Amino acid sequence: MAQRARPRLVDVAQAAGVSIAAASRALSGAAGVSEEIAQRVREVAAELGYVANVHARTLAGGTSTGVGLLVHEIGDPYFTEIASGVLRVAAQRGLTVQIGHTGRDPDAELLQVRSLIANRVRAIVISGSGFVEARVQAPVKRELQDFQAAGGRVAVIGRHHLGTDAVLPDNLAGGRSITEHVLSLGHRRIAFAAGPVALTTVADRLAGAEEALRAAGSRLAELPVIEEAFTRDGGTRATLRILDEHPRTTAVIALNDDMAIGALAALRSRGVAVPREMSVAGFDDVAVAEHLSPALTTVRLPMTGMGEQALLLALKEPSVRPRRRTTGHRLVVRDSTAAPRSS
Template sequence: MNTVSIVDVAKHAGVSVTTVSRVMNNVDYPISKKTREKVLKAIDELQYTPNKAAQGLKNNFSDVIGLIVRDISDSYYGEIARGVTTRASELGYLSFVCNTGRNPEDELMYHDILWQHRVKGIILAAGGLDQVDYKNKLMNQLARHEKSGLNIVSLAPQGIEIPYVMINEFEAGKKITEYLIERGHTKIAFIGGPQKLYTSIERLKGFKSALDIAGIEYNKDYITKSDFSQNGGYEACKLLLSKVKDLTAICCANDNIAIGTMSALREHGYIIPKDISVISIGDINEAKYMIPPLTTLSIPHYEMGKMAVDVITQWKEKVEITLNASICERESVRTL
């Protein structure tokens, strides 16, 4: 079956190609009601749809936005993806979600694939790695994207200059720690994310800063790391409990870590928050359904996703948007 073109529509309606284009794109140009109806009837009878791929070649980019995430099964990324896909659809863009499985090489591979398809822009949902090889490769990708007109925005710190829409990760770690300190806690542990991840680095810095301001001695035995997963939080908490016996509270670098941590605490006979309080960062959907419901710093994931699409489609250089994040008080922290 031959593909119907805009030329076929114009011939069928007895008008020019320019008139068909004006009708389809609602151009502010005087077109009679009769002519408009003829064009719409021809489109319907021929079942014509615009060739987006051809339009992309003409414009040097396609109406596609790529979102690169580390784990699409994680509610954190799921809410971001919902915001991206919703806003992209509203603006007439198609969005692709690229799942890297937390593999940095796959992440860089998706940069290549999306660039080859000449997408309108790329949204990086996860933080960058403090590794020379990774940073160099990412900077090379950014230079190529900029040269070709592909827009890119990050939702987390990358360790390099890049347009972003995100929360202040340092302040996030600081806020949840201050929340515990204000409630009388001084024996506070911290379960962080991957050691080389900028998001993890900044949140741990915030934790240390809050302790320093409060005059609480920093104890490295109270610090352990995870991989931002529930199982990682579970294993990290078990390791922590094997070393430290006098904790009253645990700061978790994200909600998945906190969920695993709470499971490990219950398994070891601790009652939350009577024996040990737990606080974290994220406010993913599962947080409010935990037993007890989890107190956490609420990140506007959905709004971040939507705003990132606006940044891509209404491009301005050096966009730096820092969103507010506030503590969502539930029942996993007690006052001493």
């Protein structure tokens, strides 16, 4: 027979009809709830057999000064800039930050989450794409739910299936904008250097591209979408494949700037002039993008601000429903895109 699950603080709060924060204050004797509510919460806790633990009270009381940040790849400038935003807010609040690296591996992500919880962090920020299939992150979701029930806080950057507060980059609209720009120059033989489509970031940016293509009388299914690692080396490999397998291509849209930098390297190695022979566009507008040669046309996301917003969300009192903060985007046209040469 399966062992009965131990009641959690979230179970007490739901049964008593109050927030997790109110239930925590009622059980710890803290101010902020009426005696009537406190009594009801205590009675419900007794009925359910709930027993508080020291770790839960430490987290709920806010005495922990550690927060965790998980990123896919700390060497990627996108995550470096997000981390700078998290670190800035943490410094302002007198908090320390533990940074973990997941490599876009859900098993590694689970291990990192467990490690942060074991280190008694107050809050966890997960940065980077979720996975299109919710089941991939189901184990992490359960771990984070227990962490939040014990008084911890979580926020994510990107579209995840974790049921937490989230900062949502403008990926779909940005994908539409960069594709509209390349189409407006006259390109029709476009190829996409994409990360794995199992990632929500890639799926959303491609969905935006699809909207722009359909408006121009085309479809994404008619164009090469080359899946490689969502990294600089992946961008190089994807572009070399485009040159070999789709030699009539006149523009490459890379779905992040790291891949776009790799694309520029691949084209340089083959002696292909950018943008005279091939246009290249990216996504994110990392700090180095304007200093490349040629300077990169891309979509600007407020990455440092995203890191700041995510940690601020994670430090707020929990809400009944997960909060969402959306970002804007801006098309930044530089020297790496131009009209295609006439045949």
